[in-house]
Amino acid sequence: MLFRKSPEKFWNLIASKYAASPISDIAAYEKKIEKLKSYLSPEYHVLDIGCGTGTQCDDLANNVKHVTGIDISSKLLAVAEHRKAERKIENVEFIQTTVFDERFEPGSFDLITAFYVLHFYEDIDEVVRRIYSLLKPDGLFVSETACMGDKNILIGKLLRLAGKSGFLPLMSVLTTRQIEQALEQAGFSIVDKTKFSESNDEYTLLAKKL
Numbered sequence: 001m002l003f004r005k006s007p008e009k010f011w012n013l014i015a016s017k018y019a020a021s022p023i024s025d026i027a028a029y030e031k032k033i034e035k036l037k038s039y040l041s042p043e044y045h046v047l048d049i050g051c052g053t054g055t056q057c058d059d060l061a062n063n064v065k066h067v068t069g070i071d072i073s074s075k076l077l078a079v080a081e082h083r084k085a086e087r088k089i090e091n092v093e094f095i096q097t098t099v100f101d102e103r104f105e106p107g108s109f110d111l112i113t114a115f116y117v118l119h120f121y122e123d124i125d126e127v128v129r130r131i132y133s134l135l136k137p138d139g140l141f142v143s144e145t146a147c148m149g150d151k152n153i154l155i156g157k158l159l160r161l162a163g164k165s166g167f168l169p170l171m172s173v174l175t176t177r178q179i180e181q182a183l184e185q186a187g188f189s190i191v192d193k194t195k196f197s198e199s200n201d202e203y204t205l206l207a208k209k210l
């Protein structure tokens with residue numbers, strides 16, 4: 001099956017397995033969510049890009065006014081809807097779409113998060129500029145994503161080749177520095193850079209719209 005033109009088919013195919021796999025480092029995850037909460041306000045509108053099963057959306061919902069979780073996979077979003085209903089959360093909505101959806105108006109979010117999804121965009125500068133435009137002045141953006149360029153370029157290149165051939169969704173081989181540069185060029189100031197887990201190499205970047 002070829003996923004190049006329809007990556008959502010890949011995510012739908014692995015949705016049950018993905019949804020059943022536990023968070024790899026729960027202590028690090030909880031530390032990250034606690035830190036994020038310290039930046040939140042009860043009036044905040046939050047957008048979570050590539051929300052998957054909606055875990056982060058649900059975990060932030062109590063501390064903000066509204067969370068919009070977006071994802072391309074209908075099957076992962078169905079899991080997200082189910083979990084939201086189980087937890088009786090009312091201020092989270094899930095939409096099957098991407099960040100370029102024109103229904104999202106410039107300057108409409110206080111916080112945008114993107115966990116493990118930016119490397120699925122072909123043009124990091126374009127997506128970061130779009131995120132910048134969707135934020136209110138002083139709005140915050142949190143990114144944590146796979147940076148194969150920092151650790152194993154060979155595996156990154158093989159994954160990219162598999163993406164180009166259509167066997168996997170297309171991935172970019174990013175470095176942390178590349179993301180930082182895209183953020184700075186778009187007009188963000190990076191206010192925090194933390195590695196929460198010892199078991200992976202990814203940094204969580206917190207950037208503020210200047």
Ligand SMILES: C[S@@+](CC[C@H](N)C(=O)[O-])C[C@H]1O[C@@H](n2cnc3c(N)ncnc32)[C@H](O)[C@@H]1O
Nearest residue numbers: 011050051052071072073076098115116117120
């Ligand atoms: C590795 S998962 C991360 C899910 C979740 N953010 C997390 O940290 O558990 C990547 C997610 O991004 C979604 N995705 C991939 N490309 C996307 C795009 N262009 N726009 C929105 N979501 C996308 C996939 O469907 C999948 O749910």
